[in-house]
Amino acid sequence: MVARASPSLSVELNGLKLKNPIIAASGTFGYGLEYAPLGDLGKLGGMVTKGLSMWEEKGNPPPRICETPAGMLNSIGLENIGMENFISQKLPQLIQYDTAIIVNIWGREIDDYIKAAERLDGVNGVAALEVNISCPNIKKGGITFGTDPSVTFELVQAVRGKTSLPLLVKLTPNVTDITLIARSAEDAGANALSLINTLLGMEIDVSTRRPSLANITGGLSGPAIRPVALRMVYQTAKKVNIPIVGVGGISSVADVIKFMLAGASAVQIGTANFFDPTICWRLVNELEEYLRNENISDVNQLVGALREE
Amino acid sequence: MVARASPSLSVELNGLKLKNPIIAASGTFGYGLEYAPLGDLGKLGGMVTKGLSMWEEKGNPPPRICETPAGMLNSIGLENIGMENFISQKLPQLIQYDTAIIVNIWGREIDDYIKAAERLDGVNGVAALEVNISCPNIKKGGITFGTDPSVTFELVQAVRGKTSLPLLVKLTPNVTDITLIARSAEDAGANALSLINTLLGMEIDVSTRRPSLANITGGLSGPAIRPVALRMVYQTAKKVNIPIVGVGGISSVADVIKFMLAGASAVQIGTANFFDPTICWRLVNELEEYLRNENISDVNQLVGALREE
Amino acid sequence: MEKRIYHLSLPLRKQNSIAPGYWLLSLKSAQIASVATPGQFVMLKIGKSFDPLLPRPMSIHSIIKEDNHRLGFTILYKVVGKGTRLLAEKRSGESLAIVGPLGTGFNLNHIASGYEPIVVGGGIGIAPLLFLAHELVEKGQTPTVFLGANSQEELLALDEFESLRLTPKVSTEDGSKGVKGMVTDLLASYLDDSKGSQGEIFACGPAPMLKKVASLAKSYGLKSQLSLEQRMACGLGACLGCVVKIRNKNSGHSYQRVCTEGPVFNGEDIIW
Amino acid sequence: MEKRIYHLSLPLRKQNSIAPGYWLLSLKSAQIASVATPGQFVMLKIGKSFDPLLPRPMSIHSIIKEDNHRLGFTILYKVVGKGTRLLAEKRSGESLAIVGPLGTGFNLNHIASGYEPIVVGGGIGIAPLLFLAHELVEKGQTPTVFLGANSQEELLALDEFESLRLTPKVSTEDGSKGVKGMVTDLLASYLDDSKGSQGEIFACGPAPMLKKVASLAKSYGLKSQLSLEQRMACGLGACLGCVVKIRNKNSGHSYQRVCTEGPVFNGEDIIW
């Protein structure tokens, strides 16, 4: 037998090139630098920053997190250092690493998103934007942008008009039919879709009779939600023609493969970074090993390759 | 100190009296008799039958279940022995036990629900109906009844007109805003609401590259979904004036108390029966013990007693 | 007869590795041991964690007796995944939550003299067959036993069968012991040689083996009782998760529960 | 200086119960031991299961040395819930995934002669204080040590402090050893007697105790460094889950991360 060539791990998300499909998820990898002592960020396919707003955001009072069965709840309240601080303090260090830096943006009004997109448009080192539409829209009475197809369309279209950067739109799972929202985002010009964000959940401390989180409810993430995320990726991949980035509970190379078989072109690792902080690096290696063992020359051959007959 | 009187465990769900708030959930306790070798059914607050249709239903091909982190997926396909077989073969044995027998009904069209309600109306030993509206409506192109407020209203109203039995309506969590569906059911005359049914999920077997379930997707249940169920109970309790039965991942007396603090008047135990088949009985005892230790004379004092200030 | 099913927390009495990746576990429970019949199983919850969540079905491998009193039972298992890996880490004294005995085992009611039971086990499929062989011997039968495995190492419990004065015919896929090949080849040539046998086949093993056994039984006009596997949640007949497709008396098919109507089904009824 | 943080799978070297519900665990890691400073902690993932999911923060209790080489470290912990219960079941040879050393420990840079460190520990709060006392003694200081617990049994590591030639003043709530009462009462009367001390207080313990320490420090015009706790997910400063409310230099407040800016904060900055 001849020695096998190294399998190709690179993927292309409709304008965003990644050296491999392993991306660290927003809010779970800080501004990237927090994980730099643990591995070479340049080995990762990409990393998404903590969600940034045009202003410094203090976030919610503690307690902000709590553990649940095979998962966790968080209500960080989108604390972030603000766009300008990110650009001046974090980005210069980050761009030393040869990885795709994806900036996650959010706002309380469509205008906040527009400003963020405009601000980042020409900035050196930003590979793509990820638009988090799981935030409450204060103009529409607090309803989450991403739960309404037409609001989603309006928001994504507005951002699309302000940037030439590849646009990932990150969908919330707290909807009746995620494929409708997905198609709105596609129609409005998204390059790719990230799904899913957290499921809305709650925990109570019986001994104090209080909610475990100061904010009462929070976002559920981790292995517990993986079956829901996988289902949504599968359903959405059948309905859109743009690439999907799978996220939700991924914590092993088998999970990565599942999401790709279901139709994801790349994946994001969130909560698993907390309980296994070198996982992103390990997944890159294990994915390559898997492809080699299975004699698959290109990782893209996994995408949507679920057997259904 | 004087000896404390036994705390009162009985609850009343707007017409349905239960000796205690512990109910075995539909589809996880068979027709009740399967668990009779393990404990006295007469000790339980109630039990809900497997979902019954007017016809015998074969269900989905196997594999029908698979394990997920802190949860499981099922796509039983609503297999059941049919209403007539239930009434003639199971009910006569069941009514020997002094517990509330709640019959879970479902159909593919509103008419199926109407027939089931009519058939059960005068039947001796049936304490209440639980209407499972998480089924696809074939007349409306396969959309789930319970994801649309007006379809929910129509369905519940139709059933309401055909029975004098207390009506529990069981809601699906796979919706953007469960409180809207809840209010439709309330407006249409439901006595109480059971929430939640399973979250739609999926799992893939990487070694075969096939979905783990023959039906591809299935319902996620177990501790993994508890934070979502608790949040929905909490949100809904603030919006409706009828009692709520909490269900989803409950597997300890602490969990029972959490759901009651969040606003549930009773709870159902589902998946926990599988990994801890005498749990329902233990919960009745442990709940009584808790009330005694906390010097609470009536279990109803827990309902909605969350501290939020 | 009323069904007796127990839900017990049983201390692990003993657990030994009997071959790489195979473990033999002893549990003390006179209650379960005294009502169990061959082919029945227990559901075993490994630890209190929610991960893994569900209990695992395991056949009763043998009954532990002292002075003819049934004191407990053993389980023979193979490490294949998360649950069995964790189980193998358990040590004497730790407790396991057990539900059992469960299921409909092998039907031995019609066994009479002049009848030849043929017992066929493949791999870990021999687990329930030792208990079966014991019971057959107690009923005055001398079953013909066929055991197959990948290699000599994985031919489990051979000496246990021999101490019943049975002489299993063995095959291994690598030829390290007995005939090289599949146990069903052994069975086929045996049936070929002993045409007109009054036998009935009792078998447990991987699905392809059982399918082959069913078709051999059919060709030679023998009855067969096959012990099937399916993923399980409750083990009690409640969840309807563990079904297999079974031919109906009249026509068509129905789904039957491996945990209740099975795990042992008549070979001719199974739709593969 | 670049931060060095390791993610290692470390075999458990030794684990002993030193009082009912309290365990002392030894881990070998020259890497972590050689860069750790007092007040720092590690994140410890207990088993591979998803339940419990998150690693648990544990202070470095002491450094294991041989011939002045730092070989490893110990952790002193109390069983309070699911994770610590599982941890206590681990035996020598089993591995734990450890991330560390983490956080900003006690600041000892300004320590000079004529300065009196006052060390105050309550309950399991003594965990990081032994390492601190060692370091202070190495720097030529003789800290005044106050230790409080519920009862004599729970007065942990007393002999360890004594072998540093320190004589902790102790209090127990049930009076079974030392003065009956709270350790903060002891501290208060000490401060009262030694007015004008040039001291700085280093404390760890339950929140109400720390709050009291902060207010005593303020009344007596002393600085205090308090080690706080908060639920954590990453331990690395990435999740923003572990914040506490800290007074800003100018005005108002900000949320700061216990895992990064802390766990040790200046008493006067904390908004309780």
Ligand SMILES: Cc1cc2nc3c(=O)[nH]c(=O)nc-3n(C[C@H](O)[C@H](O)[C@H](O)COP(=O)(O)OP(=O)(O)OC[C@H]3O[C@@H](n4cnc5c(N)ncnc54)[C@H](O)[C@@H]3O)c2cc1C
């Ligand atoms: C009635 C019955 C009796 C059995 N008796 C024995 C026995 O005596 N000894 C023995 O070693 N094994 C026996 N098994 C099989 C045993 O239950 C599985 O090997 C075990 O559940 C795997 O658990 P795991 O967590 O290690 O594997 P997992 O990580 O859960 O899965 C590993 C593989 O095993 C399969 N599997 C998982 N659960 C089951 C299940 N409940 N039934 C069948 N396959 C499953 C999975 O699909 C997967 O391919 C029996 C199964 C049944 C149904």
Ligand SMILES: Cc1cc2nc3c(=O)[nH]c(=O)nc-3n(C[C@H](O)[C@H](O)[C@H](O)COP(=O)(O)OP(=O)(O)OC[C@H]3O[C@@H](n4cnc5c(N)ncnc54)[C@H](O)[C@@H]3O)c2cc1C
């Ligand atoms: C920087 C730091 C250092 C610590 N050092 C030590 C130490 O040296 N020895 C020691 O015994 N304990 C220490 N703790 C506390 C220890 O982390 C918790 O006791 C432990 O995480 C509880 O885990 P559990 O699974 O047993 O409890 P759980 O079942 O998770 O919870 C039991 C109780 O502990 C609380 N708790 C859970 N997780 C944390 C957490 N991460 N931080 C604080 N409280 C928590 C819960 O709110 C609950 O009230 C430290 C905590 C921090 C933040």
Ligand SMILES: Cc1cc2nc3c(=O)[nH]c(=O)nc-3n(C[C@H](O)[C@H](O)[C@H](O)COP(=O)(O)O)c2cc1C
């Ligand atoms: C602590 C925490 C903070 C998060 N912050 C953000 C955020 O700022 N923006 C965003 O789009 N998603 C955020 N997420 C969602 C994750 O990026 C991810 O979509 C989700 O957690 C599901 O993936 P997981 O199960 O792998 O964690 C956050 C998640 C966690 C756990």
Ligand SMILES: Cc1cc2nc3c(=O)[nH]c(=O)nc-3n(C[C@H](O)[C@H](O)[C@H](O)COP(=O)(O)O)c2cc1C
């Ligand atoms: C195997 C299985 C079968 C179920 N069948 C039904 C059903 O027939 N009708 C119904 O309304 N709910 C059914 N359910 C949903 C449960 O009653 C319950 O709502 C859900 O599982 C969440 O609760 P749990 O997490 O405690 O299991 C089923 C659940 C399981 C796991």
Ligand code: FES
């Ligand atoms: S395992 Fe539940 S019905 Fe068989």
Ligand code: FES
């Ligand atoms: S624990 Fe994640 S920021 Fe502190």
